[in-house]
Amino acid sequence: MDMNTIEAVVPTTDPAEWRDGDAWLAGGTVLFSYGSLAFGPRPLRRLLDLGTAGWTPVTVSDDGIDLAATCTVAELYRLPESTEAAGLLWPGLDLVRPCCDSFVASFKVWNTSTVGGNLCTSLPAGPMISLCAGLDGVATILGPGGASRTVPVADFVTGDMKNCLAPSELLRSIHLPASALASRVAFRRLSLSNLGRSGVLLIGRLDGGTSLVLTVTAATKRPVQLRFDGLPEQDQLAAALDDGIPQELYHDDIHGLPAWRRDMTYRLAEEIRAELAAPEGATGLQASGDFWPPRALPPLAGRDALSKGA
Numbered sequence: 286m287d288m289n290t291i292e293a294v295v296p297t298t299d300p301a302e303w304r305d306g307d308a309w310l311a312g313g314t315v316l317f318s319y320g321s322l323a324f325g326p327r328p329l330r331r332l333l334d335l336g337t338a339g340w341t342p343v344t345v346s347d348d349g350i351d352l353a354a355t356c357t358v359a360e361l362y363r364l365p366e367s368t369e370a371a372g373l374l375w376p377g378l379d380l381v382r383p384c385c386d387s388f389v390a391s392f393k394v395w396n397t398s399t400v401g402g403n404l405c406t407s408l409p410a411g412p413m414i415s416l417c418a419g420l421d422g423v424a425t426i427l428g429p430g431g432a433s434r435t436v437p438v439a440d441f442v443t444g445d446m447k448n449c450l451a452p453s454e455l456l457r458s459i460h461l462p463a464s465a466l467a468s469r470v471a472f473r474r475l476s477l478s479n480l481g482r483s484g485v486l487l488i489g490r491l492d493g494g495t496s497l498v499l500t501v502t503a504a505t506k507r508p509v510q511l512r513f514d515g516l517p518e519q520d521q522l523a524a525a526l527d528d529g530i531p532q533e534l535y536h537d538d539i540h541g542l543p544a545w546r547r548d549m550t551y552r553l554a555e556e557i558r559a560e561l562a563a564p565e566g567a568t569g570l571q572a573s574g575d576f577w578p579p580r581a582l583p584p585l586a587g588r589d590a591l592s593k594g595a
Contacts (some may be wrong), residue, residue, distance in 0.1 A: 290328035293539050296337045301429040303453035306330035311355050312397040315406045345369040350465040354401025354456045358385050368492045377420050377466035381579045387412035390478045392449040401456045405447045409536045410483040410503045414442055418508040419488030419500040421465040445506045468492050473553035476542055484541035485549040489557035504546035505534050
């Protein structure tokens with residue numbers, strides 16, 4: 286919470302207001318944690334506050350879903366059971382809650398942290414990056430003088446805490462196309478500890494019932510997306526991972542060594558391939574994900590016995 290160099294908080298959504306020493310402020314869960322030196326050796330002087338932007342958090346249309354950069358995790362989590370989503374035959378909505386759960390955060394964070402903030406922080410384990418990249422999301426970016434450009438979310442993040450935003454540019458929204466939302470999907474995630482930060486997070490999508498789109502996040506410093514004209518065989522999938530992810534692209538930190546992340550990427554990718562190759566709703570498929578779908582806790586007596594014997 287070391288923000289003692291801030292001289293002003295300016296309510297604005299205009300990139301023309303930006304100057305050296307500024308930072309855009311949305312939820313602030315990361316910005317306030319990192320402090321005044323969040324973005325380099327020079328301390329921040331002003332915060333450009335998006336809190337009064339008034340952007341509609343979630344907009345659903347026949348074309349897909351538009352998420353404002355200021356949409357909170359809590360607002361996004363409510364989407365699958367909202368009236369706006371009622372009756373929509375979009376299997377991609379099944380990814381929303383497991384990706385939100387991948388924050389492994391308290392309700393206080395969920396009600397403050399934003400979708401756009403997660404993308405702009407650009408951590409490898411950012412679950413909103415996983416969700417939006419996995420559904421072919423497209424980011425709209427505002428610049429000074431009314432400038433605007435779009436970038437696929439899969440290309441928005443360029444490395445660990447690095448992205449394509451130029452100084453002063455502002456992430457406005459993310460569009461999730463109906464074509465991706467209408468596809469059958471599969472989700473896998475692993476971490477080294479119970480309720481730990483994602484070490485590997487993969488999303489698979491079966492476009493048109495035949496074409497596999499595999500998005501690898503958390504294991505890599507930036508999202509990696511592999512596309513296949515059909516469903517590959519196991520060896521074809523492994524070969525594509527070999528070619529698509531060089532060893533140096535695997536992330537290395539306390540949440541997982543590169544060798545482990547690589548091995549688990551291959552393992553979860555094969556699970557996704559097998560799941561999407563099987564008839565929808567097939568039972569008996571192996572799923573090594575660590576918390577999704579939710580599993581029932583063991584009986585209370587068993588938990589007591591375990592704690593007493595520890």
